[in-house]
Structures are given as structure tokens and as C-alpha cells.
Amino acid sequence: MERGYFILLLSLIVISNVTAGSVGISPAYATEHFEANLEKTFTFRTFNSEKTEGIKIELEGDLSKYANLSTDYIQGTGIFTVTLKLPEKINKPGTHTLYVKVSESKNDSSSKIGGIAAIRAPIRILVPYPGKYTESTFKINNINEGEDSRYELDIQNLGTDDVTVDTLVEIFKVNENGKKVLTKKLDDMPLKSKNALKIVEDLDTNNFESGIYFAKATVSYGKIEILNTTFRIGEFTVDIIDYDYLFEKNKINKFNIEIENKWNTKIESIYADVTITDDGKVVSTFKTISIDTNPWEIKNMTGFFDTGKLESKRYLANINLFYGDSNTHKLAAIYVQDPPKERNYLQYALIGVAILSLIMIIGFAILIIKIKKLRGEVKQNGKKK
Numbered sequence: 001m002e003r004g005y006f007i008l009l010l011s012l013i014v015i016s017n018v019t020a021g022s023v024g025i026s027p028a029y030a031t032e033h034f035e036a037n038l039e040k041t042f043t044f045r046t047f048n049s050e051k052t053e054g055i056k057i058e059l060e061g062d063l064s065k066y067a068n069l070s071t072d073y074i075q076g077t078g079i080f081t082v083t084l085k086l087p088e089k090i091n092k093p094g095t096h097t098l099y100v101k102v103s104e105s106k107n108d109s110s111s112k113i114g115g116i117a118a119i120r121a122p123i124r125i126l127v128p129y130p131g132k133y134t135e136s137t138f139k140i141n142n143i144n145e146g147e148d149s150r151y152e153l154d155i156q157n158l159g160t161d162d163v164t165v166d167t168l169v170e171i172f173k174v175n176e177n178g179k180k181v182l183t184k185k186l187d188d189m190p191l192k193s194k195n196a197l198k199i200v201e202d203l204d205t206n207n208f209e210s211g212i213y214f215a216k217a218t219v220s221y222g223k224i225e226i227l228n229t230t231f232r233i234g235e236f237t238v239d240i241i242d243y244d245y246l247f248e249k250n251k252i253n254k255f256n257i258e259i260e261n262k263w264n265t266k267i268e269s270i271y272a273d274v275t276i277t278d279d280g281k282v283v284s285t286f287k288t289i290s291i292d293t294n295p296w297e298i299k300n301m302t303g304f305f306d307t308g309k310l311e312s313k314r315y316l317a318n319i320n321l322f323y324g325d326s327n328t329h330k331l332a333a334i335y336v337q338d339p340p341k342e343r344n345y346l347q348y349a350l351i352g353v354a355i356l357s358l359i360m361i362i363g364f365a366i367l368i369i370k371i372k373k374l375r376g377e378v379k380q381n382g383k384k385k
Contacts, residue, residue: 022049023117025102033194034096034127038086042123043079046102051076056105063098063125073105084123093129093158097122126158128193133159138217138227140203142264142295144234148206153199153217153227157191163221165189165197171205174212174230181208191221210235210262232296234264238323240330241298247305248339249312255286255305257319261293268292270323274303276334277316284310312338 026045032038046055055074059067063084070081082100090096103118135158140151155165167189171182182203191197210233219225242258255274261267269290276284288303314335321328 022053023047023055023102023104023119025100025119025121027121029122029124031124031126034086034090034125036086036088038084040084042082042084042100044082044100044121045077045079046074047077048104050104054105056103058101058103060099060101060120061097061122063096063123067098082123084125086125090125090127093127093133096125096127098125099123126156126194128160129158131159132161132163132222133157134163134165134191134219134221134223134225136217136219136225136227138215138229140215140229140231142232142234143205144236144264145208145210146206147233148202148204149231149233150200150202151215151217153197153219155191155197155199155219157193157195157197160193162190162192165191166220167199168218168220169203170216170218171203172214172216173209174214178214181213205233208233210237232264234262234295236267236324236326237262238267238270238293238321238326238328240319240321240328243317243319243330243332245317245332245334247307247334247336249307249310249336250339251307253305253307255288255303257288257301257303257321258298259293259301259321260298261296264295266292266294267323270301270321272301272303273320273322274305275318275320276305277318278310278313283315307336310336312336 024047026047030042032040046057048055053076055076055078057069057072057074057080059069059082063086066086067082067084070083071078074080082098084098099120099122101118101120134155136153136155138151138153140149143149151169153167153169155167157163165188167186169182169184169186170180173179173181182205184203186199189197212230212232215229215231217227219227239260239262240257241260244254244256247253247255257272257274259270270293271290272288274286274288275282284306286303286305288301291299291301293299314333317332317334319330319332
């Protein structure tokens, strides 16, 4: 119970505060729909883990000219406000943002040098689009076999007109030629301008096989918006997806095994028992240390394979994973090889010196021949004169 309370408290702290280095601000963001000449005050709390240091406060973004700060400097921790006075009209529809920036500063408000740590909390103003316009998000949670899945559909009416939303949810099995496995039609729902609709419902997936599924939500309101996502249904299995297969003779080698948790829940205390055989005869056995895996996690586990008494040849490795009351098995061919031969660098150096010396001797001989030939030509020309 205490652990659950601690996790909940920690989550609330993380969600409600944004920090950068030693500086933080809360809340992390704010959102408002545009209204002509709207005047609103937003209250923020800022803090510095170094209580003797100051915090510089600034406004940024395309709406900063419409906003004022109650103060631009706070020592340690404190509360400040941002007053936003919107104009009668903003021509460009969509999201406009006023950023409230806090950063480390010196111990006086006159300092113009900001600190290293800084964070910005956005105040988003949603200017409606003319006519009908929505923006939506769609997600489905991963589950395990035998469970119903839950989807979340958030629809925001960001247009000037009220709409009626007609929604269709479809589920398809991936890698089965796009086979549709579920269709759910939602009742028509009215949605006024500047309002949002959040739909959270279960989907009857308890008879679905494990694997990856593709989900599509079609939102129709006079226009059509199509949203896509994927989700996975897990089975209580840990797969062996890769392993080492080349090992050096007369050495204790690392034997790495890469595994994947296919369950949508943490699986603990997984270990591997590896048996090496040669024509059915057991020549080596070892175990890995046990590890834990998070949902869908791919992780490496390591054992140690002693090849001191083995020949250089092909062997079979029987890899058995054990977890809970289950196990996974894989039979793999592995190879023990002779260690790489040590190179005689002195021998290579002597050969190189010999080759270089030979090249120099040949070059010197060619030079002498050319000099003698040149002298002969000079003497011959002298006699002709």
C-alpha cells in the first residue's frame, strides 16, 4: 500500500512539474481557446534546487507581445503570474504559443547572463478554423492473451461550426493479408465548437491470438479524418532470437544469448541451461545468471563456455530457457576454432628490409649504368669535334 502511494505521488510530481537541471516550473503547460479580447491570468510556481541562486523569467513566442509578467526574477522558489490580453482577432487559425521561460541566473535581477539550465512552459491558444475542422488522437493499449483491449479516442472541435461525429473502429491482423477481425460502430455524437470529446471503451479481443494488430479509426463529421495505430497481444513466452556460434579453442568464451519477452508484463528470473554435445555425447554444460525482462523487452544474457578439452569442429548446443513454469528450447550448431596464429612481425620486418635493400641495389646499378653511358656519349662527341 505504501509502495502504491509512493508511485502515485511520484507520478503526480512528474506530470505537474517540468525541470531542466536545477530549475523547474509548474504547471508544465496551459491551453485556452481563442476569444476576442480575452484577458486571463495564469499562475506559475518556479523553483531552483539551489535556494541561494536566482531564477530569470522571460516570455517568448508569437503571443509574447500580448503578455506581461508580474516579476522577471525570483530567488530560490516562488509564485509569479502571466497576464495575457488577446487582440480582437488573430488571422491565422491553428495553435499559437506563448512560452514562459525560466532559467538559472545570478543573485540579482539586473544580471543579463542566463544560466545553463532553462525550461519553457507553453501557453497554447487555439484559434478556430473557419467552418468544420477537428483534430483527433487514437491509441490502443497492449494486452495479453485472454484480455480485452481498451482504446482511447480524443476529438477536438477546432472549427467555428458545431459538428456531429460519426466514428468507426476497425481492427486488422498484421501478416495475415490484412484480415479484418473486428468492427465497432459508435453512435453519432454532437460536438460543439471549441469543445472536446474523449471516448474510452473496451474492445472484445479476449479470443484474439497473440501477435501484432493494426487499428483504424474513421472519424466523419462532414469531412473524414482517418487515424491509425498498432497494438500487440502478448503470450507468456520468452523467445531466443540470437546467440553466439563461433568460439575459440583452449579458452573460456562468453556465450551470449539474445532473448525477447513476448508478454505484456514483466517476466522475472529467466535463466538459460546450455548443453553442448558431439554426436549425442555431452561434452560441456553451463548455466547463465538469471535476469528480469520488462514487457516486450529484448535483452542479452551471458554464460561462459570452456573449450579447453574440445577439438576444433562443429558441435550442437541445446539452449533451454526457464521462466516461471515455462521454458523455451532451441537447438543450434556452434563451431570451435583454432586461435588465430600469432604473426611473426620480426620476420615480416626482415623481409621488408631485404626487399627494400634489393630495390635500392637495383636502382643504384641502373644509375651507374646510366652515368657510364652518359660519359661514353660525352667522349664520343668530343672526338667528333
